[in-house]
Every structure is written in structure tokens, then in C-alpha cells.
Amino acid sequence: GAVVSQHPSWVICKSGTSVKIECRSLDFQATTMFWYRQFPKQSLMLMATSNEGSKATYEQGVEKDKFLINHASLTLSTLTVTSAHPEDSSFYICSARGLAGFEQYFGPGTRLTVT
Amino acid sequence: GENVEQHPSTLSVQEGDSAVIKCTYSDSASNYFPWYKQELGKGPQLIIDIRSNVGEKKDQRIAVTLNKTAKHFSLHITETQPEDSAVYFCAASNPGNQFYFGTGTSLTVIP
Numbered sequence: 001g002a003v004v005s006q007h008p009s010w011v012i013c014k015s016g017t018s019v020k021i022e023c024r025s026l027d028f029q030a031t032t033m034f035w036y037r038q039f040p041k042q043s044l045m046l047m048a049t050s051n052e053g054s055k056a057t058y059e060q061g062v063e064k065d066k067f068l069i070n071h072a073s074l075t076l077s078t079l080t081v082t083s084a085h086p087e088d089s090s091f092y093i094c095s096a097r098g099l100a101g102f103e104q105y106f107g108p109g110t111r112l113t114v115t
Numbered sequence: 116g117e118n119v120e121q122h123p124s125t126l127s128v129q130e131g132d133s134a135v136i137k138c139t140y141s142d143s144a145s146n147y148f149p150w151y152k153q154e155l156g157k158g159p160q161l162i163i164d165i166r167s168n169v170g171e172k173k174d175q176r177i178a179v180t181l182n183k184t185a186k187h188f189s190l191h192i193t194e195t196q197p198e199d200s201a202v203y204f205c206a207a208s209n210p211g212n213q214f215y216f217g218t219g220t221s222l223t224v225i226p
Binding site: 004049101 | 158208
């Protein structure tokens with residue numbers, strides 16, 4: 001149980017285009033999902049907290065208009081990187097809060113490369 | 116805010132030996148402490164966790180201990196195997212459920 005999927009697993013896009021990443025909780029309903037960014041050999045950096053049916057809460061320094069987050073259902077949250085630039089290249093990981101309210105289960109991550 | 120420190124940053128052990136990774140936290144309100152294993156190119160996988168009302172938890176070869184007074188918690192892996200090689204992250208969570216991660220420990224188990 002507690003499986004979280006992400007799609008795509010990797011994506012290459014051209015500078016200036018937008019990319020959408022999907023995060024799904026497969027076997028449980030997640031009222032809260034989280035989006036993280038991870039640079040090579042570094043820890044996870046929380047970008048935003050996404051609650052179903054409401055606006056996401058962004059961490060300080062994260063551009064809301066650049067990283068659009070939608071949590072339209074209890075099993076799906078999406079992250080759209082708008083007008084991507086090479087500095088947006090990174091490993092993006094989502095997580096979903098478990099039913100007990102404590103745990104977070106992570107997706108497999110999405111490797112974004114902007115050329 | 117919460118500050119989580121993790122040591123060591125790298126750890127090499129011989130197969131069959133034990134590995135210990137330690138974390139300290141600063142916020143006494145933190146009440147949940149998970150440990151994650153991350154393999155290269157993959158997302159973190161929850162391997163064990165402990166809540167603040169418990170001092171120790173064990174799951175086969177993996178155990179976690181928590182000292183609330185000293186604000187530190189540790190991951191213990193016994194009888195290490197090559198497949199235990201990965202990066203391990205600790206985290207501390209407050210009642211608001213925001214996770215604060217340690218900086219990670221790269222564990223290498225030498226066959």
C-alpha cells in the first residue's frame with residue numbers, strides 16, 4: 001500500500017516551453033501533497049504544499065507564477081513549470097501525506113532537463 | 116524554525132557490520148521522525164519511523180532510537196548488505212506536518 005506515482009519519469013524540453021508533471025496516490029486518498037526539488041547530492045527542498053480543492057502554499061523564494069500547482073482531486077496533484085529555463089533543470093519529487101496524518105510517501109521523481 | 120543536522124555525510128562499512136547514522140533537531144515541538152532511503156535516480160522510500168511517545172522501534176535489521184531530552188535520533192542497520200548502499204535521509208516533523216530533512220548520509224557497504 002501507500003504507492004505514489006509520477007509521470008513522466010523524465011522529460012527534456014526546450015527553453016521557454018511549459019512542462020506538466022503529474023503526481024498520483026494510487027491506493028489511498030491524499031488531502032495533502034507536497035512538491036520537492038532536489039539538486040545532485042543534496043537534500044530535498046520543499047517547494048510547496050498542495051491541499052485538495054484549495055490554493056497551494058509556496059515556500060519562500062519559490063515563484064508561484066512559474067511553478068503552478070493544482071490539486072484537483074484526492075489522488076492527483078500537478079506541477080507545471082512555465083516558461084522553463086535551463087536553471088529549472090532538476091529532479092522534482094512529490095509526496096503524499098498518509099491517512100494516519102504523519103507519514104509522507106514519495107513518488108519516484110521526475111528528471112527535468114531544459115535545453 | 117526547525118533545524119535538522121545529520122552525521123556522518125558519508126559512511127563505509129564492511130558487509131555484515133553495523134551502520135549508525137545520527138540526527139539532531141532543534142524544535143522540541145517536533146513529534147514525528149521518519150527515515151528515508153534513496154537510491155540513485157529514485158524517490159525516497161520510507162524505511163522506518165518513530166513518534167515522540169516512543170523511545171525505540173525495530174523492524175528486522177533496522178532500528179531507530181529517539182532521545183527527546185537530548186533532541187537526537189539515530190538509525191541503526193545491522194548485518195549490512197550491499198543492497199543497503201544508498202543515501203539515507205532523516206527528517207523531523209512538527210504537528211503542522213512540515214518535514215525538515217537532514218542533509219543525507221551516503222552509505223556504502225563493501226562486499
